[in-house]
Amino acid sequence: MTVDPSLAELSDTLFSIAVAVYSVAVVAFSAQLAFGRRPARQLVAAGAGARTDADAPAAPSRTDRWGLAGLAVTVLGAAVHAGVLVTRGMAADRLPWGNMYEFATAVVLVGVVVYLVLAVRVPAVRDIGAFVLAPVVVSLVAIGLFLYTETGPLVAALRSSWLAVHVTSAILGFGIFFVSGIASVLYLLRSRQEARGAAADGSFLARLPGAVTLDRVAHRTAVFGFPIWTFAIIAGAIWAESAWGRFWGWDPKETWSFIAWVVYAGYLHARTTAGWRGRPAAWVNVVGLAVMVFNLLYVNMVSTGLHSYGGLD
Amino acid sequence: MSTVAPPRPAAAPPPPARPSLGSRVLGLWLRWWRRLTAMRTAIILLFLLALAAIPGSLLPQRSLNQNAVRQYFADNPTLAPVLDRLYAFDVFGSPWFAAVYLLLFVSLIGCVVPRLGEHLRALRAAPPPAPRRLLRLPDSAELATPLPGPAALDVVEEELRVRRFRVVRRETGAGPELSAEKGFWKETGNLLFHLSLVALLLGLAGGKLWGYEGSILVTEGQGFCNSFQQYDTYSAGPLVEGADLTPLCVDLVDFRAEYEENLTAASYTADIRYGAPDEEGEPATIGVNDPLRLDGDRVYVTGHGYSPRFTVTLPDGTAFTDVSAPFLPADQATLGSEGALKLPDLGAGVEDQLAIAGFLAPTGLTQGGVLTSIDPRPLNPQVAILAYEGYLGLDSGLPQSVYSIDQTQIERGRLTEVARDTLSVGEAMTLPDGTSITFTGVDQFAALQFSHDPGQVWVLAAAIALLAGLLALLLLRRERVFARVGPAPGGGGSVLTVGSLTRGGGESATSFAELTGRLRTALDERSPTPSAPPSGGAAPEPEDPPRDR
Numbered sequence: 001m002t003v004d005p006s007l008a009e010l011s012d013t014l015f016s017i018a019v020a021v022y023s024v025a026v027v028a029f030s031a032q033l034a035f036g037r038r039p040a041r042q043l044v045a046a047g048a049g050a051r052t053d054a055d056a057p058a059a060p061s062r063t064d065r066w067g068l069a070g071l072a073v074t075v076l077g078a079a080v081h082a083g084v085l086v087t088r089g090m091a092a093d094r095l096p097w098g099n100m101y102e103f104a105t106a107v108v109l110v111g112v113v114v115y116l117v118l119a120v121r122v123p124a125v126r127d128i129g130a131f132v133l134a135p136v137v138v139s140l141v142a143i144g145l146f147l148y149t150e151t152g153p154l155v156a157a158l159r160s161s162w163l164a165v166h167v168t169s170a171i172l173g174f175g176i177f178f179v180s181g182i183a184s185v186l187y188l189l190r191s192r193q194e195a196r197g198a199a200a201d202g203s204f205l206a207r208l209p210g211a212v213t214l215d216r217v218a219h220r221t222a223v224f225g226f227p228i229w230t231f232a233i234i235a236g237a238i239w240a241e242s243a244w245g246r247f248w249g250w251d252p253k254e255t256w257s258f259i260a261w262v263v264y265a266g267y268l269h270a271r272t273t274a275g276w277r278g279r280p281a282a283w284v285n286v287v288g289l290a291v292m293v294f295n296l297l298y299v300n301m302v303s304t305g306l307h308s309y310g311g312l313d
Numbered sequence: 314m315s316t317v318a319p320p321r322p323a324a325a326p327p328p329p330a331r332p333s334l335g336s337r338v339l340g341l342w343l344r345w346w347r348r349l350t351a352m353r354t355a356i357i358l359l360f361l362l363a364l365a366a367i368p369g370s371l372l373p374q375r376s377l378n379q380n381a382v383r384q385y386f387a388d389n390p391t392l393a394p395v396l397d398r399l400y401a402f403d404v405f406g407s408p409w410f411a412a413v414y415l416l417l418f419v420s421l422i423g424c425v426v427p428r429l430g431e432h433l434r435a436l437r438a439a440p441p442p443a444p445r446r447l448l449r450l451p452d453s454a455e456l457a458t459p460l461p462g463p464a465a466l467d468v469v470e471e472e473l474r475v476r477r478f479r480v481v482r483r484e485t486g487a488g489p490e491l492s493a494e495k496g497f498w499k500e501t502g503n504l505l506f507h508l509s510l511v512a513l514l515l516g517l518a519g520g521k522l523w524g525y526e527g528s529i530l531v532t533e534g535q536g537f538c539n540s541f542q543q544y545d546t547y548s549a550g551p552l553v554e555g556a557d558l559t560p561l562c563v564d565l566v567d568f569r570a571e572y573e574e575n576l577t578a579a580s581y582t583a584d585i586r587y588g589a590p591d592e593e594g595e596p597a598t599i600g601v602n603d604p605l606r607l608d609g610d611r612v613y614v615t616g617h618g619y620s621p622r623f624t625v626t627l628p629d630g631t632a633f634t635d636v637s638a639p640f641l642p643a644d645q646a647t648l649g650s651e652g653a654l655k656l657p658d659l660g661a662g663v664e665d666q667l668a669i670a671g672f673l674a675p676t677g678l679t680q681g682g683v684l685t686s687i688d689p690r691p692l693n694p695q696v697a698i699l700a701y702e703g704y705l706g707l708d709s710g711l712p713q714s715v716y717s718i719d720q721t722q723i724e725r726g727r728l729t730e731v732a733r734d735t736l737s738v739g740e741a742m743t744l745p746d747g748t749s750i751t752f753t754g755v756d757q758f759a760a761l762q763f764s765h766d767p768g769q770v771w772v773l774a775a776a777i778a779l780l781a782g783l784l785a786l787l788l789l790r791r792e793r794v795f796a797r798v799g800p801a802p803g804g805g806g807s808v809l810t811v812g813s814l815t816r817g818g819g820e821s822a823t824s825f826a827e828l829t830g831r832l833r834t835a836l837d838e839r840s841p842t843p844s845a846p847p848s849g850g851a852a853p854e855p856e857d858p859p860r861d862r
């Protein structure tokens with residue numbers, strides 16, 4: 001298993017290109033927010049609980065050019081981004097998620113793809129492009145700066161087909177939660193603005209989808225991500241049973257995966273419990289994402305455990 | 314539970330007489346029980362559980378790394394004992410962690426069991442009567458049709474049965490009405506998910522009570538048998554008796570480690586023979602990700618390293634050949650290892666014991682007098698060792714690590730360094746008293762682990778059930794549709810009111826719109842002519858109006 005240096009280099013070049021393309025998408029989406037047509041006045045229903053689907057099919061005229069341009073550029077960026085992983089996998093002749101750099105790069109890609117799928121299915125979601133792509137660019141820059149690892153072979157413990165099962169599902173779950181968390185943050189901003197009523201109407205927040213839609217997007221993505229995350233943990237436990245001699249041992253990464261699982265379970269419960277619905281539940285979702293990020297960064301970089309495959313030393 | 318629980322039936326009105334003490338206690342208990350089994354409590358307990366797990370990952374834990382805990386005590390001599398009293402180094406076995414999860418499970422059981430009964434009853438019972446005001450439901454519509462009431466309801470009933478709803482029709486004061494329901498799998502999934510959590514906990518507990526684990530370093534050509542006396546370290550559940558251990562012995566025949574060009578470890582494999590103590594034994598090969606699995610027991614290779622081998626020749630010519638001890642890898646990448654070899658029984662008496670401690674480099678490089686290892690393979694083994702003479706303190710009653718020399722013996726002056734040197738294979742050093750120590754080579758050792766966990770199959774089964782329940786719970790939806798007909802206000806035909814209530818699973822408005830669209834078409838098809846007078850022929854009755862099965 002030797003590394004093909006030219007492919008490895010191509011992968012690194014594509015990484016920079018992906019960051020550049022996504023940055024263009026951020027510019028386009030920001031222009032959409034700045035110059036885009038104001039959405040049809042949204043009625044903020046006086047009575048709480050009533051449906052305020054101002055952004056449902058009601059406003060088709062909002063497909064303004066900047067937003068579409070942003071989407072098109074994002075698709076291009078995602079293709080380049082996928083190329084980063086494909087070329088890295090080919091360079092090392094293995095699945096391209098054997099260390100933190102590759103793992104995090106793949107998570108961000110999943111986030112972008114989830115956003116694109118949502119944007120196609122729920123047109124109102126297109127308007128949050130800037131708020132998805134800006135964190136994407138920031139994350140990728142941070143990944144490139146702090147997590148970068150040379151292309152190399154896998155250590156013995158990772159040479160198992162469980163790598164494909166466990167890590168792939170962890171990446172999918174994390175990427176989905178990434179978008180869900182962003183939707184909840186936007187929901188928190190937007191619902192406060194809606195509660196204040198017309199006064200704050202001029203801000204960019206007024207151009208976001210309605211709070212109801214954002215909340216629903218956050219919930220549905222979390223509902224989708226949660227079983228995948230559950231599966232990732234179960235697959236990890238099955239792998240741990242053959243790799244480390246026990247299926248669960250409260251290793252730091254196991255502990256934090258468990259904490260994240262419990263927090264997301266809490267979110268799904270809170271969404272349907274009187275007194276927790278709405279903003280408190282959204283906060284729980286944001287905490288969930290924070291736990292996921294902490295699990296990736298702190299647990300790989302600071303603590304030592306069996307999961308130290310980060311390749312950062 | 315992930316859905317809004319229907320309001321519980323109100324408690325029976327209190328009896329007019331002054332309640333007896335018994336019933337007051339019962340009332341108090343019931344109130345607490347309700348509070349504990351409420352969803353809000355469950356959510357709070359979930360968060361407490363997440364919070365409670367945090368110190369377990371931030372502070373060193375005895376179950377993971379005893380040395381780290383010892384180091385923590387050394388670094389924080391005042392804080393550590395306080396934390397220790399709070400079980401901060403055994404978080405996952407602590408009473409307060411257990412209290413949180415046990416409360417959570419009680420709350421969960423209290424929440425699930427009544428719902429289980431309710432669900433079983435609902436499986437057999439007819440869908441509930443339609444609410445009075447259908448137009449108040451989240452999705453509702455009114456459809457006018459020239460058909461008479463019962464015929465219009467027939468259309469709705471057929472449409473719903475095609476969609477696999479269970480349908481009942483009732484005559485009420487407000488006119489004929491219909492209730493339909495589908496999606497019991499959602500609630501089934503919900504109950505399965507939550508009960509699996511309980512099963513999972515029981516499986517874990519069983520494994521902890523009856524399971525055990527032992528580790529040992531075995532040099533090529535040697536072996537071990539499954540008994541607590543033999544293991545270097547072991548842990549066992551409270552219900553494990555030493556006599557219960559599976560009678561099994563394992564010999565390490567050969568060990569191989571392979572490396573990539575950049576010295577990443579590519580694989581470890583151990584050829585072993587295993588069998589009952591008095592048997593010849595079966596051959597097997599185990600490796601990373603590939604343990605030996607026997608009925609309920611597993612044997613793993615968890616690491617490897619080298620044992621330096623020495624020949625010690627006393628001044629009188631007595632030679633001890635091939636004395637060796639495993640040195641523990643201090644650096645996994647190059648397998649630079651540290652360890653000690655203790656020789657208490659050279660025959661000369663307690664004050665003339667000998668020990669060698671130091672560093673082993675599988676492929677050594679000496680620079681500026683310092684030996685380092687540059688390759689994990691034994692290409693050019695070298696040792697940098699210190700020789701000590703004196704009293705080792707092995708029989709002092711205090712436990713000692715076998716991998717290092719007891720520093721307190723050196724501090725007390727009972728053990729003194731007599732020589733130090735760096736040796737390649739074949740080289741010897743001579744101590745002041747004439748004893749010579751020859752480094753004769755290295756042997757590979759493997760770290761083997763024996764595990765017995767009778768709970769783990771149950772945990773796996775529970776985890777699979779949990780996932781299946783979760784999928785059903787999150788992805789399916791439960792729908793109720795109600796319909797009622799009344800005469801059209803202008804006379805002539807009737808007005809059909811349809812309402813629906815959906816729990817879970819995304820968008821309900823679109824599917825409801827689709828249902829009413831289909832109803833509209835079907836109603837129009839049945840009507841003789843859309844504008845015909847309603848007194849006209851009633852739509853054909855279905856031969857035997859299907860009732861709830």
Ligand code: HEM
Nearest residue numbers: 099100103157170236237239240243254257295296309310
């Ligand atoms: C109960 C057992 C396990 C749990 C709960 C678990 C959990 C996780 C989680 C949450 C991640 C996501 C990474 C992150 O957020 O940083 C992850 C990644 C990963 N896991 Fe596991 N895991 C388990 C067992 C294993 C085993 C046995 C192996 C391999 C021997 C393994 C190898 C990996 C690798 C290579 C990654 C991605 C790379 C990285 O983050 O460094 N995991 N695991």
